[in-house]
Amino acid sequence: MDDTRIREFEKIVGAEHVLSTEEDLISYSFDGTFTEGRPDIVVQPLNTEQVAGVVALAHRYQMPVIPRGMASGLAGGSVPVGGGIALSLTRMNRIVEIDPDNMTATVEAGVITADLQNEVEALGLFYPPDPSSVKQSTIGGNVACNAGGPRCLKYGVTGDYVMGLTMVTAAGDVVVTGGKFIKNVTGYNLAGLLVGSEGTLGVITEIVVRLIGKPRIVRTAMAVFDHLDDCSRAVNSVLQEGIVPATLEMMDQTSIQCIEEAMNLGLPVDKAAMLIIECDGNNEAAVLEDMQALADACRREGAAEVTVAQTATERSELWRARRSVSPSLARKAPNKLGEDISVPRSCIPEAVRRIQDTSKRCGLPIAVFGHAGDGNLHPNILFDRRDEEQNAKAEEAAGEIFQIALELGGTLSGEHGIGVMKKNYLAKDIGDVSITLQKAIKHAFDPKGLLNPGKIY
């Protein structure tokens, strides 16, 4: 990029926050997948006004703008596949306000999810959305992907907590939509449209989120199974008890073994599957009773063992295991293709069985874990990209997994989004008419196609 243009960006955000050396550009070429794409320049604004200035300048020069949080995304969404400006929001990391009376927090887009959670929990409040990347991801990225997480079974996904947004349009105008008020039918729900838009409709700079009271009592249990089918059935049985656990997470044997190899936590590597179940509330006796009922449901379905964590350390070890599953898989094979299908809950056993068949047919290990209570499974295909045959097999397996999801009445992505990784399968899932409508929405927001081009469609 020519120096004059670089100087113009520097005037807006300061010279030290415009990066253009080869090393810098390489650093901003990746996300949590193996997608690659080098930006022409990296710009790191500090506030909404600077974002608006940068986006307006990009609009003038017709340069693509790729909004970027912590790049933990698993769909290639923040990768600048066609070049352009990597617009890093991570300097915008201020928690602007926590308002206990209205039970809201107002945060800049670059706030790390766990930082917000810790701050509000210190005040007895609770921000439930908890992607497993909670210590890395930003709230802006969470909103842009409508991130889920283990607790979404009981508490819902990120979008359920978004009350208002400040965003910068493709032309560089600032729009404030929604706010601290709960009810709002004044025009279309623009904030709702931005949720899950993966940086293609606007740059989110500030977010008002709803908070709830923090549950005082939490109990966590691990149930292990000799047969995957028993585990899948136990998920349905647990939910049919009429108790909504806060989380109901599943890991298959490949996942358990990979975590144990990486972390040495004493997990049962000989078992076919395990569930992590958590109940919470404010009444200790009631929470314990619920946990007992859920443990009994697991035993009825054939659980070999159910253990309730007795101490905070035991509980945090269980969560350390669950949160480490994705990084631990890296030890099994150089690459992993992580999928994110969502199926009706009753179809989990069949989905898992068919994914195992795919694994055998393609000759590649596929670890299956995920938010079983939501029917949201993450089959991770383990392979070596340098091997052409394995590469082709991994693609084939991914295609089969999507087909399985669709045949069972499910969908391609429960929480990671489409990005570049799944866009070739989109039409099969949502159909041409829906795509035409969605493209019309995109055109209304971004007629020149400058916001995160090449994503979703």
Ligand SMILES: Cc1cc2nc3c(=O)[nH]c(=O)nc-3n(C[C@H](O)[C@H](O)[C@H](O)COP(=O)(O)OP(=O)(O)OC[C@H]3O[C@@H](n4cnc5c(N)ncnc54)[C@H](O)[C@@H]3O)c2cc1C
């Ligand atoms: C180990 C691991 C575990 C994970 N677990 C989960 C999980 O349990 N649940 C889950 O939902 N996801 C999970 N993810 C995926 C990922 O962390 C989430 O998608 C997260 O929301 C991305 O946040 P980010 O700040 O890293 O966004 P990025 O990866 O930087 O960006 C993601 C998308 O959002 C857009 N975007 C980012 N910020 C903005 C903004 N301010 N305005 C407009 N668009 C923006 C980008 O353009 C891109 O399309 C996991 C990832 C990893 C690596």
